[in-house]
Amino acid sequence: MTDKHRFHVIHGTPTLDTSAEQVRKRVRAMPKPAYMVQCHRCGGREVIETKTGVMMKNGKPVGGTKQLLCVGCLLKGERVLLV
Numbered sequence: 001m002t003d004k005h006r007f008h009v010i011h012g013t014p015t016l017d018t019s020a021e022q023v024r025k026r027v028r029a030m031p032k033p034a035y036m037v038q039c040h041r042c043g044g045r046e047v048i049e050t051k052t053g054v055m056m057k058n059g060k061p062v063g064g065t066k067q068l069l070c071v072g073c074l075l076k077g078e079r080v081l082l083v
């Protein structure tokens, strides 16, 4: 993983603190419910983790971006990203 910050704070107009906005804030703060990863193309639930952009440093692979691919689609020659 990189240490670079992808996002930075901008000086913009803050959102109005209406009751609807308060509800949105509360919902955003709630933990996301767990769900089973499923392929949106074939419906399969078997995944394979890949890494893109791995660097070799002192004989060891470091970094890279992890991605989940659908195994069922991969076997048919299709690359379907799930996460």
Ligand SMILES: [Zn+2]
Pocket (backbone or CB within 6 Å): 039, 040, 041, 042, 043, 044, 070, 071, 072, 073, 074, 080
């Ligand atoms: Zn699939």
